[in-house]
Amino acid sequence: MNRVLIADDHAILRRGLKEILLRELNGAVCGEAKDAQEVLLQLQSDDWDLVILDVSMPGRSGLDVLRDLKLARPKLPILVLSMHPEDQYGKRALRAGASGYMIKESAPEELIKAIRRVLAGGRYVSPELAERLASDLTEDAERPAHEILSGREFEVLRMIGAGKTVKQIAEELHLSVPTVSTYRARILEKLNMKTTAELMRYALRNHLVD
Numbered sequence: 001m002n003r004v005l006i007a008d009d010h011a012i013l014r015r016g017l018k019e020i021l022l023r024e025l026n027g028a029v030c031g032e033a034k035d036a037q038e039v040l041l042q043l044q045s046d047d048w049d050l051v052i053l054d055v056s057m058p059g060r061s062g063l064d065v066l067r068d069l070k071l072a073r074p075k076l077p078i079l080v081l082s083m084h085p086e087d088q089y090g091k092r093a094l095r096a097g098a099s100g101y102m103i104k105e106s107a108p109e110e111l112i113k114a115i116r117r118v119l120a121g122g123r124y125v126s127p128e129l130a131e132r133l134a135s136d137l138t139e140d141a142e143r144p145a146h147e148i149l150s151g152r153e154f155e156v157l158r159m160i161g162a163g164k165t166v167k168q169i170a171e172e173l174h175l176s177v178p179t180v181s182t183y184r185a186r187i188l189e190k191l192n193m194k195t196t197a198e199l200m201r202y203a204l205r206n207h208l209v210d
Contacts (some may be wrong), residue, residue, distance in 0.1 A: 006066075008054075009034050035057050043069060043073065058174035063154070066097060079115060083103065086103065092147070
């Protein structure tokens with residue numbers, strides 16, 4: 001019996017994933033969590049074999065939650081399932097301890113393949129992401145400056161790069177305007193910049209915008 005926790009803020013997606021898992025994995029037991037707080041509470045109350053984790057959730061970034069999960073349960077397999085392209089979040093997720101990364105547009109058959117591989121103790125990455133990771137190992141170039149950002153800071157930077165205002169970002173991430181402003185200030189400091197315009201140019205130059 002495999003116990004799988006599905007962590008995503010969209011109820012329809014959680015239900016769809018649950019139906020796929022129950023149909024394809026014999027004896028699967030599925031739990032659900034809609035935000036970071038519920039994920040951590042579920043981790044304390046039950047013994048899970050796998051967590052399917054979304055990157056963008058209310059309260060805290062999925063990447064930040066991922067780090068907490070790996071600290072609490074280092075051997076717990078975590079498959080990150082995201083709407084964001086691999087080149088934006090894939091490497092960050094794997095470096096944070098994820099056992100795999102795939103986009104939500106993937107076919108159900110590929111999802112089950114990834115889940116079975118991760119449950120068996122392996123890792124799942126697409127051929128394209130594997131090639132990028134291999135390329136990183138052979139390149140001597142310094143890591144991009146934005147890789148020092150936390151998961152939530154990176155998410156806010158991408159949204160700033162897309163031209164969204166602090167208020168719009170706060171609404172989408174279910175955060176307060178002052179909290180988003182604090183993230184923006186931290187990003188400016190870490191990237192040694194002074195204006196939002198500089199952040200927008202940086203995000204576009206580094207292909208951080210969908």
